[in-house]
Amino acid sequence: MTVAIVGVGHTSFQSTTPDISFKEQMFEAAVKAYEDAGVNPRKDIASFLTAAEDYYEGYSIFDEFVPDQLGAVLRSVCTIGGDGLLALINGVMQIETGLFDVVAIEAHSKASDILTFPGIVTHGLDPIYNRAFNVHPYFVAGLEMRRYLHETGTTREQCAAVVVKNKQNALSNPSAAYAAKMTMDDVMNSEFVSDPLTRRDISPLADGVIVMVLASEEKAKDLSDDPVWLKGVGWCSDTPWIESRTWSTAEYARLAAERAYKMAGIKNPQKQIAFAEVDDWFSYKELQHIEALGLCENGEAGKLLEQGNFSRNGKLPVNVSGGRIGAGNLLEASALQSVLECVLQLQGRAGTRQLKDAETAVAQSWRGVPTATGCVAVLSSEL
């Protein structure tokens, strides 16, 4: 694969943004991304992809509402009904066809506009078998967490340590919405939502927009001194039957990673990957995803995290950005937030949280309950 990210732009991530519309937020992120890439969208970008889920937006056929603020009027535009990483992967494939040499990717969250978030999530459950019990939809995470802890011997304390780490990491990310100095007790003593899942195990929703510019090899070398190359990608969905899943392991992530690693020539991820940004919608998901990506053995992530292996100064830093828990849960855009952190780190633009000598990174996404769908991308500063 010979596609690179040549520009990124984003708003800050905030718990609420009542003073500004999603269109105005998107315009801000797009202007920054095009400036970063040194392109004029009206002349240089031929195709635009946005990641959106109509139910999150409260608009039907949401792609109709994006062209103006992306500079995409009367151009090729489409929406990917998936997360930002799936949109990015589709952008990569559009470039690989040879039809386009520069494309733009957009993902956003205006979660603060949603008044009935649990109602929206519940609507993703099977209407006849799974909606009959009048229960908050995060029960699905409770079921999964229980089985994951049971099978792996991971403890609630180890999950709480994920929250403490990611909130702490976010303190060095000026864009993060939920940075905090939190103690283990703060997490362990927060109220249960769906036992064993507590309120602090859950990433809080936030608003924000991220835009990226992708380019073909030739164009990327022309546009950028330090393009970030996409070395491998994969995406995967498990069965929609929540009753029939392998709860203890994230199979969708494991298989997506297998494909991405194969494409990227990664044989030993623990040695070849310098750092990772993984989905942490819930604390235990970070541990499960670390294992699925082969960054440690199954069932070992909690123990290694407690020992500092995945801390910012650890052997294999995970979610230096703060992840969903620290930077904010940006719905479909958190996937691009993970990619954004990889790009900033690989280009040496991560400020006070900059990692040393990082050359290859992995970004992984999950679409939240009740899905078992996710994407993986391997990124590198070297072609």
Next chain:
Amino acid sequence: MSEKVKDLRGTRLSAADLESKDTITFRGRPNAKYAWSAGIAYTKYLEELKNGRIVGRRCRQCDRVLVPPRMFCEQCFRATDEWVYIKGTGKINTYSISYLDADANRIKTPILVAVVDLDGASPGIGILHKLGNVDIEKIHVGMPVQAVWKPANERKGSVTDILYFEPIKEK
């Protein structure tokens, strides 16, 4: 379609079957509520409607006036530059006479929907509204019309603060 379909056994359900008590049915209503942030441009537009005024934004690069206002120009891809107040008069760009309401009920008094190109806004930048106080037979593309406002104390910052557009009587 395959001929074999004819051989498939099954029970046809009629509307009456679905209503009857011995048919298993499920009903669900999505709980989907939103409070869309209006943002800078929509907010100013709605506040000015409450004041009985129509405001737009000018892009100095293409010299267009956009109504309702937008904070960026979709043609030039740049931030727009200034607020511009325009009059409530214009010409009908296109119109339609709807004999169905939003729930698809047939209605006796049709709803007259129109896009009006306002004087002072750039060509092709229209606003959507209703026509009123007009002889249906006489409506035509290019007809000069003017906004009829609700009384000030009834306006609340909505596009319905304008009741409708009516023909301008020729002097």
